[in-house]
Amino acid sequence: MIELETLMAEVAHTVETIKASKLCTGCGKIKLRTDYYLLSGEYNRTRGYIMAKCKECHKADVRQSDYKGRHPRRAVLSARDYQKRNAGKVAAYVAFREARTIQRTPTWASREAMEVFYVQARKLTTETGIKHHVDHIVPLNGSTVSGLHVESNLQILTASANIAKGNSF
Numbered sequence: 734m735i736e737l738e739t740l741m742a743e744v745a746h747t748v749e750t751i752k753a754s755k756l757c758t759g760c761g762k763i764k765l766r767t768d769y770y771l772l773s774g775e776y777n778r779t780r781g782y783i784m785a786k787c788k789e790c791h792k793a794d795v796r797q798s799d800y801k802g803r804h805p806r807r808a809v810l811s812a813r814d815y816q817k818r819n820a821g822k823v824a825a826y827v828a829f830r831e832a833r834t835i836q837r838t839p840t841w842a843s844r845e846a847m848e849v850f851y852v853q854a855r856k857l858t859t860e861t862g863i864k865h866h867v868d869h870i871v872p873l874n875g876s877t878v879s880g881l882h883v884e885s886n887l888q889i890l891t892a893s894a895n896i897a898k899g900n901s902f
């Protein structure tokens with residue numbers, strides 16, 4: 734006869750295992766949460782959010798899909814190189830963009846709601862290997878109208894669609 738205590742311990746163990754596991758959207762296997770990378774960014778890290786695909790699937794994606802995966806050092810170096818060579822230009826651009834964003838942010842805008850867009854865009858980028866941006870539906874510096882930096886004016890676009898859109902509205 735099975736002891737009740739043993740049975741309960743087994744149940745507790747199974748529950749713990751399930752809680753510590755997650756279905757991978759890549760290979761469809763149920764794996765331990767430790768078999769997944771944490772999503773980057775402070776927002777995700779503090780909440781312990783992990784990727785939808787397991788480490789193996791994620792690595793396979795990165796390997797086959799993009800340049801950075803094939804040439805990690807080279808990609809990092811060339812970006813760093815560009816920023817070093819154009820430090821003034823980069824700083825000016827960042828400052829300009831921040832100032833414009835601050836000016837266009839009303840007090841009633843919800844930072845939490847907007848954060849969701851940025852987190853999702855990053856997640857999509859990671860999961861698909863295609864760069865996604867958060868776009869202002871009505872551009873902040875449109876030629877005829879200027880939009881606000883507020884959640885209802887945000888949308889997620891692929892980088893290429895975003896670049897094609899430019900400041901037109």
Ligand SMILES: [Zn+2]
Nearest residue numbers: 757760787790
């Ligand atoms: Zn997987």
